[in-house]
Amino acid sequence: MRTSRFFLATLKEAPSDAEVISHQLMVRAGMIKRLAGGIYTWMPLGLRVLRKVERVVREEMDRAGAIELSMPAVQPAELWQESGRWEKYGPELLRCKDRHQRDFVIGPTHEEVITDVVRKDVKSYRQLPLHFYQVQVKFRDEIRPRFGIMRGREFLMKDGYSFHSSFADLQREYRNMFETYTRIFTRLGLKFRAVAADTGSIGGTGSHEFHVLADSGEDALAYCPDSDFAANVELAEALAPAAARPPAAESMQKVATPGRITCADVAEFLGLPLIRTVKVIAVVVDPEAEKPGPLAMILLRGDHNLNEVKAAKQLGEFRFAREDEIIGALGCQPGYLGPVAVGERPIYVDRSVAAMADFVCGANEAGYHLTGVNFGRDVAEPTLVADFRNVVAGDPSPDGKGQLELCRGVEVGHIFQLRTKYAEALKCSFLDEGGQSKIMEMGCYGIGVTRIVGAAIEQGHDQRGICFPAAIAPFEVCIVPMGYAKSETVKAAAETLYAELSTAGIDVLLDDRNERPGVMFAEMELIGIPHRVVVGDRGLAEGKLEYKGRGDAESQMLPLAEIGAFLK
Ligand code: ATP
Ligand code: MG
Ligand code: MG
Ligand code: MG
Numbered sequence: 001m002r003t004s005r006f007f008l009a010t011l012k013e014a015p016s017d018a019e020v021i022s023h024q025l026m027v028r029a030g031m032i033k034r035l036a037g038g039i040y041t042w043m044p045l046g047l048r049v050l051r052k053v054e055r056v057v058r059e060e061m062d063r064a065g066a067i068e069l070s071m072p073a074v075q076p077a078e079l080w081q082e083s084g085r086w087e088k089y090g091p092e093l094l095r096c097k098d099r100h101q102r103d104f105v106i107g108p109t110h111e112e113v114i115t116d117v118v119r120k121d122v123k124s125y126r127q128l129p130l131h132f133y134q135v136q137v138k139f140r141d142e143i144r145p146r147f148g149i150m151r152g153r154e155f156l157m158k159d160g161y162s163f164h165s166s167f168a169d170l171q172r173e174y175r176n177m178f179e180t181y182t183r184i185f186t187r188l189g190l191k192f193r194a195v196a197a198d199t200g201s202i203g204g205t206g207s208h209e210f211h212v213l214a215d216s217g218e219d220a221l222a223y224c225p226d227s228d229f230a231a232n233v234e235l236a237e238a239l240a241p242a243a244a245r246p247p248a249a250e251s252m253q254k255v256a257t258p259g260r261i262t263c264a265d266v267a268e269f270l271g272l273p274l275i276r277t278v279k280v281i282a283v284v285v286d287p288e289a290e291k292p293g294p295l296a297m298i299l300l301r302g303d304h305n306l307n308e309v310k311a312a313k314q315l316g317e318f319r320f321a322r323e324d325e326i327i328g329a330l331g332c333q334p335g336y337l338g339p340v341a342v343g344e345r346p347i348y349v350d351r352s353v354a355a356m357a358d359f360v361c362g363a364n365e366a367g368y369h370l371t372g373v374n375f376g377r378d379v380a381e382p383t384l385v386a387d388f389r390n391v392v393a394g395d396p397s398p399d400g401k402g403q404l405e406l407c408r409g410v411e412v413g414h415i416f417q418l419r420t421k422y423a424e425a426l427k428c429s430f431l432d433e434g435g436q437s438k439i440m441e442m443g444c445y446g447i448g449v450t451r452i453v454g455a456a457i458e459q460g461h462d463q464r465g466i467c468f469p470a471a472i473a474p475f476e477v478c479i480v481p482m483g484y485a486k487s488e489t490v491k492a493a494a495e496t497l498y499a500e501l502s503t504a505g506i507d508v509l510l511d512d513r514n515e516r517p518g519v520m521f522a523e524m525e526l527i528g529i530p531h532r533v534v535v536g537d538r539g540l541a542e543g544k545l546e547y548k549g550r551g552d553a554e555s556q557m558l559p560l561a562e563i564g565a566f567l568k
């Protein structure tokens with residue numbers, strides 16, 4: 001590729017809303033352009049990176065025996081009603097109607113569609129196992145799209161779904177996928193960690209997440225350096241030995257700091273019985289508010305009524321506020337406030353809200369909220385904390401083999417043993433060897449293809465810009481001639497090298513624009529090209545070219561005759 005024929009659109013300044021470095025650099029490098037919140041155009045430069053990620057993912061999925069297909073983005077509501085997720089999925093599910101007023105969703109995931117395919121076409125144990133995958137656009141109406149394409153609303157996912165005649169066979173494929181994901185992230189040149197994870201709303205048992213390690217990651221991970229224990233904090237909390245948690249009373253005094261608050265603590269605090277539907281009220285502070293400090297906002301969900309809550313805590317003059325009032329007060333998107341997730345597990349505020357919520361207490365009528373909370377009088381004064389978790393560094397590892405350490409990660413992959421959850425709901429069955437009808441066992445396996453691009457930049461950058469791993473760099477080599485238009489010798493040498501490298505199958509960018517050297521160098525560094533060759537009259541006089549690796553401190557002169565072999 002030649003810069004004169006390509007579209008490079010780099011910027012000096014990062015947009016003010018770009019909180020993390022990858023978002024800043026992707027916009028400055030001209031890889032993406034924002035169209036709407038969480039919705040981006042992939043510009044030619046960015047698309048080259050995205051396609052390289054895709055290619056690695058495809059190659060490894062094919063090698064692992066999965067079969068590619070492509071399912072529609074738009075899915076009929078009936079399938080979601082059948083699985084029960086039409087009700088359960090919540091506001092992240094984008095719903096729409098066609099001209100006949102029939103309901104549809106823009107697929108956030110494809111368990112329903114693939115199960116429908118398989119239930120119609122697969123009847124016998126002889127056709128199993130099967131593993132279908134696609135690399136396809138997903139839409140999730142995220143509460144808080146941010147970090148550029150890392151938490152977008154429209155994004156590309158590799159999603160695979162496997163079908164089995166026995167649980168043992170599902171477990172075999174699950175291990176196969178664990179190894180495949182490990183190969184994929186290794187090939188992509190990423191530092192990552194696989195952690196055991198909770199299965200959340202998708203259901204089923206057995207799940208691992210793959211995280212790219214980065215301080216800006218939204219997920220907290222707990223791991224034990226002395227053993228192979230590694231889990232996301234939600235699961236680590238659930239597994240944490242009871243002894244590691246302080247008694248409830250103590251933890252409730254810690255409400256203003258990142259405490260260790262469990263569902264039982266909340267119930268005790270409110271003097272209410274712990275039942276499954278006890279849900280959390282979160283006092284929310286808005287870090288972006290002009291006037292910093294807590295906003296009197298409590299989310300109410302659950303089965304207890306207001307009077308019980310008041311009586312239990314003499315909470316003062318509260319009144320109900322509707323969600324839209326609170327949304328108005330916060331100036332946030334609808335759906336911003338919920339859900340605050342809890343079950344019998346320790347409380348964990350939904351991560352999209354976690355950065356803003358640092359206090360939890362009671363429960364109330366679904367869909368209603370309290371306003372008028374007087375901090376200090378009614379509830380402890382909250383302070384803003386970045387995270388809300390029960391497990392802290394130094395806690396004993398649940399496997400008893402050492403102490404936990406914490407780190408942060410960006411979730412780039414997630415594998416699940418779904419078991420029969422969807423197959424049962426959608427009646428996806430087969431005839432076994434004895435001619436008996438059985439429900440299929442299912443697994444599902446996701447990779448955030450677009451998110452990987454951002455995560456790779458979180459890990460690979462310096463003051464001058466992006467440092468892409470070679471496997472996903474938009475171009476592997478750039479040739480920067482000093483005076484392409486002025487010196488015939490330089491032009492000829494640059495063209496010869498360009499032809500040689502292109503023929504060798506190397507992705508090479510020839511900068512034939514006649515920009516000042518400083519401009520060209522800065523741009524090639526910003527966009528993260530791993531290898532740079534400078535072609536100049538002085539070097540050529542000695543039969544040499546100047547080579548510099550993106551991470552090298554110094555450049556080196558290499559003989560003209562050797563440079564091809566050096567780069568190949
Ligand atoms: P998260 O916890 O970050 O919201 P998730 O657990 O909801 O992700 P999954 O349902 O496991 O996501 O989807 C599989 C993969 O899709 C994730 O591991 C992640 O890499 C990617 N992904 C999910 N949501 C987004 C998003 N909003 N933008 C970009 N990638 C995403
Ligand atoms: Mg999510
Ligand atoms: Mg997740
Ligand atoms: Mg996940």
